[in-house]
Amino acid sequence: MPVEPTPTPTRRATSPGPTAREQTRCRIVDAAMALLESGGRDAVTTRAVADAAGLQPPAIYRLFGDKDGLLDAVAESGFTRFLAAKQQADPAPHDPVGELCNGWDTVVGFGLANPALYALMYGEPPRSTTAFQTGLEHLMDRIRRIAAAGLLRVDEHLAAQIVHATASGAILTWLSMPEPQRDPALLVTLRESMVATITTREPAVHEPGLAGAARALRAALPGQKVLGRAEQQLLAEWLQRLSA
Template sequence: MTETGTRERILHAAARLLSESDGAPLSTRAVCAAAGIGAPTLYHHFGDKDGLLDAVVAYGFERHIADERAQQTTGDPVQDLRRGWDGHVAYGREYPAFYTLMYGTGRRGGAAEEARRILVEVLEKVARAGRLRVPVETAAGMIGAACVGVTLGLISGDRGDPELSPRTREAVLAAVTTDQAADGPSSPSALAVALATALADRAPTALSEAENTLLREWLTRLAGA
């Protein structure tokens, strides 16, 4: 079997054992037995147990990321945020072992960063529509922290209120977005966020560097007002 094939077999075995572990630690000995390999082969591919866990978490999250990327927009970026929140929570509840390793132990790899990039991309669309009350990075931090907290709570057994996730979602979205239509009037702060986002990658050539710096500072102040 090729190097790639052996690595995939180990990941398949580790992912299956992790899914079936019910929170128990993943044993490298069990992974080796399930994959039909010796410990030196495992360490050759992953270095150590931490390297294996990092690879397994990324492997387990890849499907979710692919599904997120494949989603067609609803035409309403705020509704896309809702759908993204619900998909994130649903993934965590379906694959709690993977999710807890990624978000509950500080083991944040490339998959987590890719998930955050998807969130930022949607928030940039909300901002350009004049419907974001706060800067994109602030909104991403608020939504990410709230969504992860809710998901970890549901995984740990806090299922007393079935409306916990949707209520938290709507409270956070109300704090960071506005109901104004994309072509309608909006608040000064939302318009400032929209302009700052639109100019983030392309500063006006009619302004000097100093003037662009001053413009960004004014927009930042307005966005936080």
């Protein structure tokens, strides 16, 4: 009888693990993050970070250029953690205003739990990392959904500024007060004031005038397939003037 050939075992493809350089980089960022959380920004020196990571200071300069480069990497890691926390927040897909409130609560909760990291992420100078831009896009998406529902009272970019300002103000005010004086009603009041300022309780398209309808139509423009780019830009300019 012919002998059947023995099948050759199939090798499973394995994804390459992090390189030694990536591992070292993560170790340095983690050490800097721990120093930032325990001692504030002043504790994050190149010597202290190198000691905490079990390395020599030149390793930091080779990987990050200088201390500002290291702080940028720490801020990037912080934004990544923040975005992960936002994704775990309860979604409210059928309630755009409720979705915005959930996001506001997540921002404030993160800032109160990580004050030094939040100050680094949103302090001066601002660190416009990739994750920061992603977070800004998420906020603008939520605001556009409110506008598309006819519930946005102000311009989209002004709304984003108000959301950011009220969240930052809530965090800084809360942290500046002695613990016995911290009243959770402050956070609720600031959030509700933000909602009342940028949204309407009833669809804006039901109000007399063109502003509400213009905002709703302008928010829905990116999803349309009928107008060309030049036509869409011209209509967006007209709607911007009407919504103001």
